[in-house]
Amino acid sequence: MKGSLIIIGFFVLGIIVGLGKVIPEGFLSEQISTYVLYALMFLVGVTIGYDKELLRSLRKTNWRILFVPLATIVGTLGGVALVSMLLPQWTMAESMAVGSGFGYYSLSSIFITQYKGAALGTIALMSNIMREIIALLATPLLLRWFGRLAPISVAGATSMDTTLPIITQYSGRDYVLIAISHGIIVDLTVPFLVTFFCSV
Amino acid sequence: MLFGVGVGILLRSTPKLKHTGKVIMVVIYALLFLLGKEAGEDDRIMSSLDTLGVQALLLTLGAVVGSALCAKLVYNLFFKKHEG
Numbered sequence: 001m002k003g004s005l006i007i008i009g010f011f012v013l014g015i016i017v018g019l020g021k022v023i024p025e026g027f028l029s030e031q032i033s034t035y036v037l038y039a040l041m042f043l044v045g046v047t048i049g050y051d052k053e054l055l056r057s058l059r060k061t062n063w064r065i066l067f068v069p070l071a072t073i074v075g076t077l078g079g080v081a082l083v084s085m086l087l088p089q090w091t092m093a094e095s096m097a098v099g100s101g102f103g104y105y106s107l108s109s110i111f112i113t114q115y116k117g118a119a120l121g122t123i124a125l126m127s128n129i130m131r132e133i134i135a136l137l138a139t140p141l142l143l144r145w146f147g148r149l150a151p152i153s154v155a156g157a158t159s160m161d162t163t164l165p166i167i168t169q170y171s172g173r174d175y176v177l178i179a180i181s182h183g184i185i186v187d188l189t190v191p192f193l194v195t196f197f198c199s200v
Numbered sequence: 201m202l203f204g205v206g207v208g209i210l211l212r213s214t215p216k217l218k219h220t221g222k223v224i225m226v227v228i229y230a231l232l233f234l235l236g237k238e239a240g241e242d243d244r245i246m247s248s249l250d251t252l253g254v255q256a257l258l259l260t261l262g263a264v265v266g267s268a269l270c271a272k273l274v275y276n277l278f279f280k281k282h283e284g
Contacts, residue, residue: 014236071270079266118238126256153271
């Protein structure tokens with residue numbers, strides 16, 4: 001939760017600076033942020049490759065477990081595609097790009113800003129933060145209405161870090177490994193799906 | 201990113217990389233700051249922050265309900281019978 005507050009803090013700080021027009025508009029042009037974005041993707045890749053445990057726990061998963069991230073991805077994209085019919089300002093692909101953040105708000109909103117502008121980027125940031133908050137707060141209800149896997153699916157990419165404690169608490173210890181491998185797989189799909197739906 | 205994964209695997213023996221996580225966080229903070237700055241400079245975004253919020257909430261609800269329903273399906277199909 002502290003991490004989320006810091007993230008929102010930087011965003012709000014940016015808004016204040018932008019409102020005051022303290023920094024001239026040309027400063028840190030879009031080209032630079034594109035390269036920074038590439039560097040970021042590279043670094044994310046390095047940490048994934050560097051972490052032995054991460055890849056090992058992926059290899060250990062059995063086929064049943066793979067249906068959980070699949071359910072998350074299909075369910076999220078389907079739900080978001082339906083909602084997009086209520087939002088004429090955005091195309092279905094743009095709405096699906098927002099949904100493809102799966103709660104990974106920092107990375108997805110940065111990508112979407114780069115490809116689609118700050119308005120959709122702001123939606124992505126808010127929407128994915130909301131998703132994490134819902135996963136944190138609604139887990140007991142999700143468990144009762146939709147079974148033990150629902151807290152994991154709703155948590156999306158955060159099921160391996162911020163929401164893992166609450167998932168463990170409610171779904172049970174047997175589901176920890178599922179939650180972690182689910183988080184890793186969904187996390188990995190975020191950059192690919194977001195760029196895909198931005199370029200459609 | 202896949203290139204980065206390869207480099208990360210090759211670099212496993214070097215302990216220096218412990219700090220990449222922190223570097224990533226700093227870069228993310230910087231980029232989110234820039235997103236905020238861009239949004240703050242854009243009067244259209246600032247004046248429609250409430251409608252953007254409503255749209256974000258609707259999309260989130262779609263994502264949450266959709267993924268919960270699919271999770272229920274997978275749970276009933278593959279997980280339920282394995283429990284006592």
